[in-house]
Amino acid sequence: MKKNLVLGFLAVLIAVASCSFTNKTFENNDKDKLLLDIITYILEKGHYAPKDINDDFSVSVFEDFIDVLDPTKRYFQAEDIRDFEQYKFQIDDQIKNTDISFFNLVHERYIQRMDEVKVIIDEVLDEPFDYTIEESINSDYDKRPFTSSKAELKERWRKQLKFWTLNTFDTKLKDEIEKKKDDPDYTSLSMAQVEKESRDVTRNTLKEFFDFVDNLERKDRFVQFINTIVDKFDPHTAYFAPEDKDYFDRQISGRFEGIGARLQPEPEGAKIVEIISGGPVWRGQLLEVGDEIIKVGQANETPVNIVGMPLDDAVKLIKGPKGTTVNLTVRKVDGTIEEVAIVRDVVEIEESYAKSAKVIKKDEKFGLISLPGFYADFKDYADRNAASDVAKEIERLKEEGMEGLILDLRDNGGGSLRTAIDMAGLFIKDGPVVQVRASDNDKMVYEDKDERIQWDGPLVILVNEFSASASEILAAAMQDYKRAIIIGSNQTFGKGTVQTMYPLENVVHVNEYGDLGAIKVTIQKFYRVNGESNQLEGVKSDVVIPDRYRYIVLGEKGQANALNWDKIDAANYKVWDGYIDFEKTLEESNKRIASNPQIELIEENAKWLKEQQDETSMPLNYDLYKARDKESREKSDYFKKLSEYDSKLTFESLKYEQELFTKDSVLREKRNRWHINLSKDVYIEEAINVLRDLKLNNIKNEKLAHVKG
Structure with a gap:
């Protein structure tokens, strides 16, 4: 209901906008100015948390647009930035007046500098690189300034080109050694010849790059400018040019x-x-x-x-x-x-659907359902959706003697809100699942009103840093109800917002401009039933098991301009009373994790990966490069034993699926590979251990035992 109210408001907004923009006239760059005007109007009136377009906003757009075009600071020079700075505090005024002078100046200078850089690159690549010199290149681009002279710019390019060529040089030297091994009569290329060929590879690669860039049109750069403005509102609000909107539509449809x-x-x-x-x-x-x-x-x-x-x-x-x-x-x-x-x-649609496996440990049987996304056919919801599919898999697992269930939401980026609510209803009798608030602070509570329970036994939900949106809604609800134990990374992605797409053709009916694309705008925020937002902070796991990305900033926290975390009043809900000693189960799990060698190795790997990411200085001396590469490969090989782990668990497909294998060998191969990967998964192993503990500490609710899904 609330969503309909929001969309109704925006329909009025679009109607008003349509009248306003249809009557406007523009002198030059009409389509660009019209596009800028429409988008900023919609953002100011329809975004959940509209920004003040002021001097601070102007400075942010100024810095980010230059960074979008030249993130490595190898094109623009300090004098260019000084020229651009005349607009540093004026972009907000230009946006309001549909003035694109800043964009025009930066774009024209960018084209000029690109042409000059092509000459520099040829000059540098005409000379051999000396890989015996001990020098390095630093990739911390944020901390280095723009160059103050063409000589300094050329030196920056020399180091960069040398670095790019170094890997090719190393590969070609290895190839020469292999050729000589295979054919003792082969005449190996000299070091100088290999070096020359390596530079030629870099030259040809960059020629392809600049040929591609030269084919881009002014409108492509203007889209980047528009999105620099749009991005200031939040990371999930974005403008889609007509061709990009088509690609987005294909993604949403589930086929691309x-x-x-x-x-x-x-x-x-x-x-x-x-x-x-x-x-x-x-x-x-x-x-x-x-x-x-x-x-x-x-x-x-x-x-x-x-x-x-x-x-x-x-x-x-x-x-x-x-x-x-x-x-x-x-x-x-x-x-x-x-x-x-x-x-x-x-992309094979079937692999985006729920799938299940029976997990056997000694004489105990457990169920595992992997859910890659919260899918639904919005034209015919009843036809197929994630909630109904999961319900079917639960029934099949129950028929085969399941004593506990793992719902795997790792890498699940979300999807349909309705399926998340319906899925929560499979595990609780009834009650609120999620709260949604719009920019007017009016909130709506979405509830499960169906008293049927599909599964009232032990439940574990697996998550990681890439579990987002609808995944976080379901995990948070099950955590607040104490219905499930959440196992995984320290927190989930942290996307607690909802977006809607507006085709701009619905705003301005002026055929001479053609298709103007669409804008995706954040219009609401999600809140847990306990009142806390999922935004930014995500869902904190009850049992934290480190993964290899533990020390790398991912998810919403790694996005610029993310909306803030906040809290509203809690909904009226009753905590699940099905477990006898919930806290004891968590305590036992944490003890096992602390003494697990595989998890210790994962933690070691995570720290090493963080060190690798933080290392910004790279040697341009061949011997030092080789030494560092050898060390990295040895360490990488050392951590490959992570994939050799064996949990000693047995995984089997359900009977209905085994019957399909006789006619579908591809499905059989997919499931076999999945089961092999699952048997190496320490997170699944610990989830089974937790289910066993919950089974011992589970109250069988007699009055619900007879209820069928």
């Missing part, structure tokens, strides 16, 4: 072609922040969250260096038609560099 990974911009490339279940990356198991893509090559073509490239541009290179190959040069989480070939494909 590409590699199956969500990326985040970083100064040194595009970081993988989510791997989509069922996609090519997920199937190949060659990449992981935290890896940074630094080069993108199409099949049989020279890879394009995407360092410093805006994320939207990099994504255009990475995505492509089903069946085509993209070659990615990746800096792994541990600092090593690898090249990975991925065949683009359509």
